[in-house]
C-alpha cells in the first residue's frame with residue numbers, strides 16, 4: 001500500500017494538467033478563480049471542449065462515451081480540473097439523467113438523448129420535489145394519467161434548479177395510487193416547451209434565481225418518454241440518487257476554496273501585519289485543512305473499495321454530510337476574514353445593469369453568495385438529517 | 399437584586415411591539431430595501447412622536463433619561479420586527495458619542511427626527527479596532543482638513559452629518575491622538591458611495607479628500623476621541639445584543655410553529671426526535687443570549703471598567719455563537735422554504751449574521767474579554 005502515484009499515473013497527471021492549461025478559456029477560469037461566477041453559456045462552452053476531447057463523462061461506460069479510467073485516474077482528473085479553475089459541470093444530464101437512460105432506457109431513448117447530454121446541446125433539470133413532498137419523496141402526487149399512447153400530467157414540482165434555463169426535465173410522476181407508495185411512481189422525460197408547462201421563479205436568500213416552481217396543467221406527454229416500466233420509477237430514482245452522491249465531496253473545489261482563503265488572509269491587514277500571521281486564523285485554517293484531508297482520504301478509501309460488498313449509497317451519505325459541513329464552515333471563514341467587508345452585498349439583487357466595481361476586497365468576491373446559498377447544501381440532495389437516517393439504517397443495520 | 403421590569407418598561411415594550419407588528423417585518427423590509435433611503439422617513443417621524451428618539455438622552459439634554467435596560471427593551475422589539483430605520487446609527491452610535499459631551503446643539507434636532515447621523519469609525523485596514531485610524535486631520539488656519547477612507551458606514555449615504563474619527567497625532571494604531579469631527583454629509587470633498595448590505599439595509603464607503611471643517615467641528619478633547627468612541631460603541635453593542643435576542647426569539651417561535659405544521663412521512667416533522675432536540679438547543683441558545691444581553695445592559699455603565707468591558711464583550715460572544723446556531727438551524731429546519739426570499743426566516747438569519755460582524759465579531763470580543771482583566 002502506498003499513496004504515491006506510479007509512473008503511468010504521473011504521466012496522466014501531466015497530460016491532464018497540460019491539456020487543461022492550454023484549453024480552459026481564460027474568461028471561464030477567471031470567473032471561477034475570482035469568485036465572479038460563470039453563466040450557462042460558459043459552462044456549455046467548457047463542456048463542449050471536454051466533449052471534443054472525449055473527457056466529458058469519464059464515469060460513463062466506454063460504449064456510451066466514457067473513458068474507462070481507473071479510480072486513480074478519475075481522481076487525478078477531477079483534481080487537476082478543479083485546481084486549474086475549471087467550473088463544475090451541469091450534473092442534471094451528465095451525472096443524473098444520463099446514467100438512468102443508458103442503464104434503464106430503451107435503444108430509441110438512448111439514441112435520442114445521450115448525444116445531446118454529451119455534447120451539451122440539451123440542458124436538463126430534475127423534477128422530483130413537490131410542495132408536499134421533500135424529504136418524504138415517495139409521497140409525491142404529480143399525476144400522470146394514461147390516455148391512449150400518452151400521459152396527461154397535472155401537478156407541480158418545486159425547487160427545480162435551473163428549470164428556467166432547461167430544455168428538458170426528468171420527473172417522478174404518480175401513475176398509480178394503489179399499493180405501496182413507492183410502487184406507483186414512474187420516471188418520465190418531458191420537454192420544457194410543451195403546452196401547459198409554466199415556470200415560476202423563486203428568489204432565494206442570496207437574491208439569486210436558481211430554483212423555480214414548475215406547474216403542469218394537462219400536459220400531454222407520450223408514453224414513449226417513460227423510462228423503463230410503469231410504476232418502477234422509484235427503483236430508477238434510487239439508482240440515480242446513489243449516482244448523484246458520487247463525487248459529492250467535491251474535493252478539488254474545496255482545495256481551491258482553501259487556496260482562496262489563504263489569499264484573502266494574506267490580503268487582509270491586522271495588527272500591522274496580515275491576517276495570515278494571526279494565530280487564531282492559522283489555527284482555523286489548519287482545522288479546515290485537516291478536515292479536508294480526512295474527507296479526501298475517506299473518499300479515496302471508498303473509491304478503492306467500490307467493488308467490495310459495501311451497501312451502495314450509504315457511505316456516500318457520510319461523505320455528503322462531512323463535505324457540506326466543511327463547505328459551510330469554510331464559507332463562514334470567508335466572512336470572518338473579510339470582517340466589515342463581508343457586509344456589502346454585491347450580488348444579484350439591485351445590481352442588474354449596474355456596472356460599478358464591487359465594494360470591498362476582490363479576494364472576497366462571491367463570498368456572500370457562497371455563504372448564503374451554501375446553506376442549502378445541507379438541505380438538498382437528501383438533507384443531512386435524512387442522510388444520517390440512511391446511514392443508521394443501511395450502514396449500521398439499525 | 400431585582401430582575402423585574404418596571405411598569406414603564408413594560409409599557410414601552412407593549413407599544414414598540416405593537417408598532418413593529420403593525421408596520422414592520424419582512425413585508426416592510428421588502429418595500430423599503432429597494433428604495434434609495436433603505437428605510438421609511440415616515441416611520442422615523444413616528445419614532446420621534448413616540449418618544450423613542452428621546453429615550454437614551456438625559457433629561458438635561460431634553461431626553462427621557464432612559465437606561466441601557468430601557469434601550470434594550472426597545473431594541474429587542476426592533477429585532478423582532480426587522481426594523482430598518484437608522485436607530486442604531488443615529489441614536490446609538492452618533493447619539494452615544496454626543497451624549498457624552500457637556501453641550502451639543504445636535505441632540506435636539508436628532509430627537510425631533512430632523513437630523514440623521516452616523517459614525518464613520520471603520521477603515522479598510524482596521525478590522526474591528528477603533529484605534530486603527532489612518533484618516534488624518536491636519537490644522538489649517540482656524541480649522542482642520544480631513545483626508546482618508548472610511549468603510550462600511552451604516553446609512554452613511556443618508557446621514558445629514560457624520561462623526562468621523564481621524565488622527566490628529568500619533569501612529570496608525572495608537573489609542574491616543576484620535577479626534578472626532580462632525581462633518582457635513584454634503585461637504586465639498588466628501589464622496590459617498592452607498593450600497594446595499596447583506597441584510598437588505600444600506601451602508602456607504604466614504605472618501606474624504608481635503609475636507610475643510612471649522613475648529614468647532616472637533617468634539618470632545620483633541621486626541622482623546624478613542625475613549626468617547628469606545629464608550630459609545632460599548633453601549634451600542636448592548637443595543638445590538640438586544641436586537642439579536644429579539645430576532646432569535648422570532649426564529650425559535652417561527653421554527654417551532656413551522657415544524658408543528660409541516661407534514662412529512664405522515665406526521666408533523668416536530669415529531670422527529672432529532673428536530674425536537676435541535677429546537678430545544680435553539681431555545682437554550684436564545685435563553686443564554688438573552689441573559690447575557692441583560693447583564694451587558696445592566697453593567698455597561700459600571701464604574702469598574704473591567705467589569706463593564708467583560709459584560710459587553712461576553713454578551714457579544716454569546717450573541718455571536720447563539721445567533722449563528724439559531725439562525726442557521728432555523729433555515730435548516732425549514733428545508734427549502736427557509737432558503738427563500740419570501741419567508742421571513744432567511745431575513746432574520748441574515749440580520750443575525752450581520753450583527754455578529756457589527757462592532758466586532760465573536761473572535762474579536764473573545765480576545766477583548768480575555769484581555770480585559
Ligand SMILES: Cc1cc2nc3c(=O)[nH]c(=O)nc-3n(C[C@H](O)[C@H](O)[C@H](O)COP(=O)(O)OP(=O)(O)OC[C@H]3O[C@@H](n4cnc5c(N)ncnc54)[C@H](O)[C@@H]3O)c2cc1C
Pocket residue numbers: 125126127128129131133134135136158159160161162210211376379380381382383384385386389660662663667670672673730731732733734735737
Ligand atoms: C437550493 C435548492 C435546490 C434544489 N434543487 C432541486 C432540484 O433541482 N430538483 C428537485 O427535485 N429538488 C430540488 N431541491 C429540493 C430538495 O431536495 C428538498 O428541499 C429536500 O429534499 C428537503 O425537502 P423540503 O425542502 O421539503 O424539506 P422538508 O422535507 O420539509 O424538511 C424540513 C426539515 O425537516 C427535516 N426532516 C424531514 N424529515 C425528517 C426525518 N424523518 N427525520 C429528521 N428530520 C427530518 C429535514 O432534514 C429538514 O431539516 C432543491 C432544494 C434547494 C434548497
